[in-house]
Amino acid sequence: MLRKLNFTERARMPRSNVRVTLRRDAGGTLVFDPRLSFDGVGVPPSTRVFVEAYYRTSFMRFDCGSVENFAPPDDRRLTDIDSTSLVRFRVKLVDADEHRVVAVADDIVVSEEKPEVAGRMPLLPVSFTDSLGEQAWRIAFEPNGPVLELNTRIDNIKEVAKSDAAFFALVYPAAVRQVLTQILLVDEQAAHEDGDEWWNYWLRWAARFSAPLPTDADDAPLWIDEVVEAFCNQQTPIARWRAARSDG
């Protein structure tokens, strides 16, 4: 395990200080409502507050006043964000005189289906999209982590993803395997003790199923097998699938 150093001299703004809700306005456009707390952040009251919304290459920025006078703009429509049910947010606290970023809470993932987030970063956010052609699902690796993309051309896909036992059995173990393979064998990442990169969250989660983490690439495939097997033993997807079929 490696320790990380903070070279940026930024204050830390915990994700738990940020709550963002997504909703649709009357015209069907996605709108966000932010609620921020600056408790414990330790920045001057005059510090400027900006909320940035982004997803892949799309980006919008909203001037929300200052720490002492937090005032999000009236127009918070996410018109320039790619059509998706998932949006990432970054809260940036800025010294207005020197334009220095003094604190950031990044990678606040909010989905339309689970609109409220407080300090929790989902390991595998789900995005419903119509851009998958004939693929039912795909793991998209974005700079901030993997996203499970599901094809909206499949009837009732949101309900299927939520409660269909067959879907869970066929998709999730394969998705876990693909993400861990990407981390350890493709990107060859090493885990940090207190790292807050997406792959560290994934490795810490996976280590609950099979510890310790592999120390070299040769051990990684076997370790990934063990994690997926333990995940399936815990979740019992086959038993749930069989039960669902016999109920039906």
Place this chain on the structure above:
Amino acid sequence: MTKLRRLNAKGIEEFRGFLQRIRDGEEFRASPAILYTDDYSQRLPRPVEIAPRRFASKFEAAEYLAGVLADVPAASDDVGLWSWLALFYFDQVSPVGAEGKRRPREDYHYIPSGEGWHRGRHLLAGPYKLYAMHGATARLLLHPPVHQHGAFLYDLGFRRDLITNRGLIESIDLLYWDPKRNRPRRGATTATRPGNLRRLIAVIQQLDFNYDLYGMRAEEILRLLPSEFDPWRPPPLLRVFASSA
């Protein structure tokens, strides 16, 4: 002059088929009926005149279209309108190549698509939006001919936080635009040249950790750049830096 129209769903499907038929080898027939037939396209509620002009650059096209569309509400996201315009100016968005053939690119260059990489790649709507956002400082991004994207758009266009940053785009204009020759400075996109565009993007991404670049003016951004960019700085600014050092 012609009255501006917008393609309807049937017209857009016909346009897609039209693009595919050209890719398959069919000849382009100028002014196809779908441009003017009510089955495929409709006039705008308030008539707007448009002329069949030739544009020397994307900038010239964007400037002209900004004038034409000034009173058209929500023009920038109107798929039918931009599809009609691409067809109206098809000779320029898909010109005949050196081998005597047209080779249309992916559909999203002519029919706007709303997602990811494709967003902003429409050959007329993309420049129009950049011109609306940056005005004259978009000249570097929009220097190429209408049917090309060019190195500046390729390198900057994939990051919306870069391409929408007014101060940064003005900085890039100050660094790499040659006002005497009215074109990008030589070597601005040459990978081996110190201080080239890609180096600037790499440095900007590093600075972005500590500075709120989006809220900064061009001069403030230029002041943060390391010495490898000195040969690119505009002379008056360079003198200011030298005197304050």
